[in-house]
Amino acid sequence: MPKVDYAFGIGGEAGQGTATPGNILARIFARRGLNLQAYNAYQSIIRGGHTFLTIRISDGPVRTFGDKLDGLLAWNQDTIDRHLKLMTAGSCVFFDADKIKPGTPNEGVRLCPIPVKTLSGTSTNKLLANTITLGSLLQMLGVDFKYYEEVLSLQFKKKGEAVIAENVTAAKAGYEYAAENFKPYPTPLPDPGKPLAFTTGNDILAMGGIAAGVKFYCAYPMSPSTAVLMYMAKHARKLGIMVRQVEDEIGVINMVIGAAHAGCRSMCATSGGGFALMTEALGMSAMMEVPVVCINVQRAGPATGVPTKTEQGDLWQVLGAGQGDYPRLIVAPTNHLDAFKIMPELFNLTDKFQCPGIVLSDLLISEGTASVDPDELRFDPEIDRSALILPNGNGNGHAANPWGGVRDKTYLRYKITDDGVSPRAVPGVPGHVHVVSTDEHDEDGILISDEFTNPHKRQKMHEKRMRKMDAVLASIAPPKLVGPENAQVTLVGWGSTEGVILEAIEKLAAEEGIVASQLQIKWLVPLHVDAITNILSKSKKIIIVENNYSGQFARYLRSETGISAHGHVRKYDGEPFMPHHIVDSVKEQLAGKTNHSVPVHEIMV
Amino acid sequence: MSTPVLDAPVKTEAKPSGITAKDFKSNHPDWCGGCGDFTVLSALQNALAELGLEPHKVTVVSGIGCSSNLPGFINTYGMHTLHGRSLAVATGLKLANHELTVICTGGDGDGYGIGGNHFVHTMRRNMDLTYIVMDNQIYGLTTGQTSPTSVKGQKTKSTPHGNVENPINPIPMAIIGGATYVARGYSAKPKHLTELIKGAILHKGFALIDVFSPCVTYNKEGGFPFFNPRVKILEEQGHDTSDFHKAIDKGFMWGDEIPIGLFWKRNDLPALHELEPVLNEGGPLAHRPLGVSSENVKALIKEIM
Numbered sequence: 001m002p003k004v005d006y007a008f009g010i011g012g013e014a015g016q017g018t019a020t021p022g023n024i025l026a027r028i029f030a031r032r033g034l035n036l037q038a039y040n041a042y043q044s045i046i047r048g049g050h051t052f053l054t055i056r057i058s059d060g061p062v063r064t065f066g067d068k069l070d071g072l073l074a075w076n077q078d079t080i081d082r083h084l085k086l087m088t089a090g091s092c093v094f095f096d097a098d099k100i101k102p103g104t105p106n107e108g109v110r111l112c113p114i115p116v117k118t119l120s121g122t123s124t125n126k127l128l129a130n131t132i133t134l135g136s137l138l139q140m141l142g143v144d145f146k147y148y149e150e151v152l153s154l155q156f157k158k159k160g161e162a163v164i165a166e167n168v169t170a171a172k173a174g175y176e177y178a179a180e181n182f183k184p185y186p187t188p189l190p191d192p193g194k195p196l197a198f199t200t201g202n203d204i205l206a207m208g209g210i211a212a213g214v215k216f217y218c219a220y221p222m223s224p225s226t227a228v229l230m231y232m233a234k235h236a237r238k239l240g241i242m243v244r245q246v247e248d249e250i251g252v253i254n255m256v257i258g259a260a261h262a263g264c265r266s267m268c269a270t271s272g273g274g275f276a277l278m279t280e281a282l283g284m285s286a287m288m289e290v291p292v293v294c295i296n297v298q299r300a301g302p303a304t305g306v307p308t309k310t311e312q313g314d315l316w317q318v319l320g321a322g323q324g325d326y327p328r329l330i331v332a333p334t335n336h337l338d339a340f341k342i343m344p345e346l347f348n349l350t351d352k353f354q355c356p357g358i359v360l361s362d363l364l365i366s367e368g369t370a371s372v373d374p375d376e377l378r379f380d381p382e383i384d385r386s387a388l389i390l391p392n393g394n395g396n397g398h399a400a401n402p403w404g405g406v407r408d409k410t411y412l413r414y415k416i417t418d419d420g421v422s423p424r425a426v427p428g429v430p431g432h433v434h435v436v437s438t439d440e441h442d443e444d445g446i447l448i449s450d451e452f453t454n455p456h457k458r459q460k461m462h463e464k465r466m467r468k469m470d471a472v473l474a475s476i477a478p479p480k481l482v483g484p485e486n487a488q489v490t491l492v493g494w495g496s497t498e499g500v501i502l503e504a505i506e507k508l509a510a511e512e513g514i515v516a517s518q519l520q521i522k523w524l525v526p527l528h529v530d531a532i533t534n535i536l537s538k539s540k541k542i543i544i545v546e547n548n549y550s551g552q553f554a555r556y557l558r559s560e561t562g563i564s565a566h567g568h569v570r571k572y573d574g575e576p577f578m579p580h581h582i583v584d585s586v587k588e589q590l591a592g593k594t595n596h597s598v599p600v601h602e603i604m605v
Numbered sequence: 606m607s608t609p610v611l612d613a614p615v616k617t618e619a620k621p622s623g624i625t626a627k628d629f630k631s632n633h634p635d636w637c638g639g640c641g642d643f644t645v646l647s648a649l650q651n652a653l654a655e656l657g658l659e660p661h662k663v664t665v666v667s668g669i670g671c672s673s674n675l676p677g678f679i680n681t682y683g684m685h686t687l688h689g690r691s692l693a694v695a696t697g698l699k700l701a702n703h704e705l706t707v708i709c710t711g712g713d714g715d716g717y718g719i720g721g722n723h724f725v726h727t728m729r730r731n732m733d734l735t736y737i738v739m740d741n742q743i744y745g746l747t748t749g750q751t752s753p754t755s756v757k758g759q760k761t762k763s764t765p766h767g768n769v770e771n772p773i774n775p776i777p778m779a780i781i782g783g784a785t786y787v788a789r790g791y792s793a794k795p796k797h798l799t800e801l802i803k804g805a806i807l808h809k810g811f812a813l814i815d816v817f818s819p820c821v822t823y824n825k826e827g828g829f830p831f832f833n834p835r836v837k838i839l840e841e842q843g844h845d846t847s848d849f850h851k852a853i854d855k856g857f858m859w860g861d862e863i864p865i866g867l868f869w870k871r872n873d874l875p876a877l878h879e880l881e882p883v884l885n886e887g888g889p890l891a892h893r894p895l896g897v898s899s900e901n902v903k904a905l906i907k908e909i910m
Contacts, residue, residue, distance in 0.1 A: 240890070246693075247725075251722070254687070255700075258693065258694035258701065264891045265895065280687055374910065377906060426702075428662060429661060430659075435682070435683030436684050438686060
């Protein structure tokens with residue numbers, strides 16, 4: 001059993017500061033070796049609104065931001081009004097004693113009013129309230145002040161010594177005020193263990209791309225994917241990566257394809273709306289057999305939808321992206337570390353099978369923060385570029401006629417092979433001159449679509465491309481059942497919901513004595529149909545949990561395997577699942593009350 | 606008529622021996638007999654040969670349309686991309702391998718219509734690309750609908766009562782948009798066109814050559830008989846290609862006299878790939894080894910600790 005499992009909520013209007021305090025806490029906790037998850041509920045506004053960040057920590061695994069709060073740090077009255085009623089016995093509520101009237105809390109909730117003005121001294125820096133309050137919280141968690149001071153110095157390094165000094169003084173005041181006036185939390189944080197890293201999903205996707213050898217990245221800003229662009233831009237020059245912000249997402253994907261054709265590992269990220277603009281060119285990637293990787297960070301749709309809220313609503317969009325049939329790979333990372341590791345794997349596969357690869361992330365995973373073991377972040381993954389021919393690599397200069405082109409049939413770009421994979425020379429290689437085209441073409445790249453369409457050649461080329469998919473399945477890991485085969489119920493999810501479903505299963509066992517198993521799907525295309533069918537055919541009851549209205553995965557599963565789930569848990573209010581949403585839904589479905597649960601998000605954020 | 610010589614910089618690299626226009630010959634084009642695009646193709650092949658470029662070091666990128674079929678008819682690397690996207694694809698290609706000579710070809714609908722946004726942004730970036738637009742003022746491959754350069758009153762299958770919209774004039778647009786080499790050619794003046802193309806390829810920056818390349822099938826009004834008496838070669842008129850305002854004025858001229866030639870050129874602006882320090886050393890990005898140095902890995906990890 002873990003010694004501690006605490007969660008804290010920080011709320012205020014945009015501009016009052018939730019991200020910075022969240023970051024400071026995350027760094028202090030991760031440096032002590034505590035696992036953590038943080039999730040920021042916010043709106044598309046620069047000032048105002050209600051922003052609420054939840055950070056959960058434990059010396060055991062932390063898979064979600066959880067169900068309950070042990071502390072509420074309220075920067076304004078609105079936060080108190082929204083959240084105080086949800087605070088339960090044992091939790092502490094921190095607020096500015098001069099400005100906020102808390103009202104009556106639930107029984108057992110401890111109010112911790114802080115005289116911010118007095119503790120700020122002569123400073124007029126309004127954000128010092130945050131520093132002071134964190135000081136009180138950290139004191140009550142038994143964190144030695146030096147750790148707080150260290151992280152504050154790092155956090156405000158760019159702002160200069162004066163700002164650091166001002167914050168450290170305020171922090172100390174808050175820390176000492178708590179020591180004199182508030183009782184500490186019953187269990188102090190355990191002694192520091194091996195330090196952990198902490199990062200957002202977007203940053204770790206960028207890092208994964210960097211590890212995979214991305215040399216070209218471009219994007220058009222779109223929430224919630226923009227942080228990938230910012231991370232790449234920040235590190236581009238040091239790492240030798242060409243990073244560009246371009247005119248629109250159509251430009252993005254076409255440039256990525258151009259760069260990939262030259263031989264770069266090339267990547268882009270967007271959200272559903274931008275992805276919609278990219279779809280024609282994804283077909284070009286497949287038709288020309290030029291590998292690219294595109295990340296779609298899903299947000300609540302359709303159209304502009306809710307830009308700052310999460311959803312798993314783009315599955316059918318990516319499944320059907322673009323006209324015609326073409327080979328594509330689609331993977332939905334299930335947690336932060338997975339998001340890092342799938343990038344090199346996906347790049348190797350797209351290089352091998354010469355087709356587009358799509359990463360289906362979502363706001364929950366991409367903007368969520370999590371701790372990771374730094375030793376797991378391997379920036380030296382296996383790189384396999386398969387049948388690529390570069391000017392400075394194999395195939396260089398050995399052709400009989402270096403300028404040979406269409407009249408020289410020794411090199412055929414689209415040579416029909418058993419596995420459908422043909423050697424891929426890039427422009428600049430002598431003796432391999434050819435044209436790649438979006439029109440249907442013959443083995444030498446010459447169009448068959450215009451003057452003399454040839455149904456037999458068309459069929460052969462189409463089959464050659466599609467045949468590549470046959471070998472992909474063997475290259476990717478099949479999903480595995482977590483939990484006993486004879487569980488009362490199997491919960492099926494995909495992508496980012498892995499953690500919350502697993503926690504719900506633990507809760508079902510601990511609190512309700514219900515034995516549930518989990519099948520989480522990561523690879524969506526190709527889908528391990530046989531493995532999934534084999535697992536689910538033994539399940540007593542299948543409930544599919546997903547963050548959308550229509551059960552996009554449930555319908556996909558049925559179309560590919562013929563398996564219809566017994567029940568569904570769907571949430572489409574923009575907020576992610578909390579464990580109790582799934583627990584309550586499974587309970588009501590096992591009790592026979594319904595087979596379609598739509599949990600209600602209790603917190604208004 | 607003498608062939609005008611443009612003020613192209615002297616090429617310093619030794620010309621590989623034996624390169625001729627024949628080395629750039631490929632499959633015979635599937636264009637209609639008499640199409641203006643034949644001349645553009647041969648002018649491009651001649652220009653490449655005269656510059657001594659090797660076929661494997663050149664990539665021709667096109668969109669979709671009659672003229673965009675060109676990469677299939679020239680022996681260089683080619684990318685026959687999507688409708689309107691040649692400039693975007695070529696931008697990625699050039700940044701990934703800035704040692705390649707990258708030439709974009711296409712039509713007026715492809716470049717100024719569906720590709721208009723890329724056109725504007727590629728110009729302001731001063732991408733080192735040569736963009737040859739075979740402008741026939743009509744959608745040919747879709748059998749004769751109005752295009753962004755169709756003149757007012759032009760009858761097409763989608764404007765049977767005459768086009769009521771104003772056309773785009775690509776010359777002033779490109780001069781204002783940031784292109785650093787802006788020219789207009791004419792299919793019936795192949796030697797002049799060859800010189801314009803050579804100058805464009807040697808120019809370090811974005812070069813637009815809008816070529817009157819008549820569609821003999823679907824645009825009877827804007828054909829050779831219309832242009833022949835009207836085109837006037839700027840190089841024979843002592844036009845100053847460094848005079849911004851005059852270049853724009855000339856670009857707007859339309860009627861009894863329509864100028865062709867180099868309108869505008871400036872050499873004082875770097876191309877995008879020259880502005881990006883990532884390309885300063887190490888050769889083309891696409892040929893560099895993959896992987897991150899252990900020093901850089903340490904720095905990346907430190908940020909998140």
